[in-house]
Amino acid sequence: MMSARPHWRSGNGRRPDLWAVVAIVLLASVFPVDLFPGGPHGQHGADGQFSGKQGQVLLVNLPIKGQPTEIVGRFLSRRVPFFQGASGPVGLLGIDMQDAPGTYELSVDVTDAQGGRRLRYNVLVSKEKYPVQHLTLPKDKVDLDDESLVRVKAEQEQVKTALEEVSPERFWEGGFIEPVHGTISGAFGRVRIINGQARSPHNGEDIAAPLGADVLAMNDGVARLTVDHFFSGKGVFVDHGLGLYSMYFHLSDITVQNGERVKRGQVIGKVGASGRATGPHLHWGVRLNGARVNPYALLTLPVGGTLSARQ
Ligand SMILES: [Zn+2]
Structure with missing residues (x-):
């Protein structure tokens, strides 16, 4: 728990939903991408879906066993690097404060001993209310x-x-x-x-x-x-x-x-x-x-x- 660490100061007294991070463990199974012929922004064919507001950070856990040799994540025109966490690869995805609301694809190219495959996730970006x-x-x-x-x-x-x-x-x-x-x-x-x-x-x-x-x-x-x-x-x-x-x-x-x-x-x-x-x-x-x-x-x-x- 974060609050158990005395040197972490997370309480800022503001409405938690404003600052809340949407942290989603993606539970979708890993399938080769060619099983999913859906378009990049379609609701069909995605390996999972999650959502966040403008300015938020999403924690992305990939449901991958073993140690891939390379993982390349892309969201809009930005890279999403992954690193090895306790239960698999983890990445932080930032939604820019001005990313237009809509559904975008997070694509993750995974390379391991078996070869390469692409995972696709739909990311629903919603509007934050700014002063x-x-x-x-x-x-x-x-x-x-x-x-x-x-x-x-x-x-x-x-x-x-x-x-x-x-x-x-x-x-x-x-x-x-x-x-x-x-x-x-x-x-x-x-x-x-x-x-x-x-x-x-x-x-x-x-x-x-x-x-x-x-x-x-x-x-x-x-x-x-x-x-x-x-x-x-x-x-x-x-x-x-x-x-x-x-x-x-x-x-x-x-x-x-x-x-x-x-x-x-x-x-x-x-x-x-x-x-x-x-x-x-x-x-x-x-x-x-x-x-x-x-x-x-x-x-x-x-x-x-x-x-x-x-x-
Ligand atoms: Zn300032």
């Missing part, structure tokens, strides 16, 4: 000057390049923790419409906390990038392996170096208001193989007992 904020601001408060614009573009490129790297090793293990105690804003997915123009949705959660409070790594990983960016201020990007990244922004201080191994619960920085921030808070973001997911979706994943042994 919308209308703001009217003076134009000079909204538009960036040319110099800032160039800087922001370069910083976006730096982040994009860093997040595209997928470490083949899984660094994380066991459960995930909240990086700081504080007041959660509920801003994940919020869309700001400034002077009638929709901005990029807010891709993390903001947690208000005292200036200088410790910010902890949500799980084991490698501090892949430390930055001081125009919007996000002082930030740390932790690579947890297999395409999972966590981000910690607006820090007053960074206490890790690029390339340093970090442990779950290790202090990696201090809460601040650097960059564009109206007050001290932590912006906590999670990227899972390119999908922008709600970081709180990780806290309720049932990964404590079965996956604690690193493979």
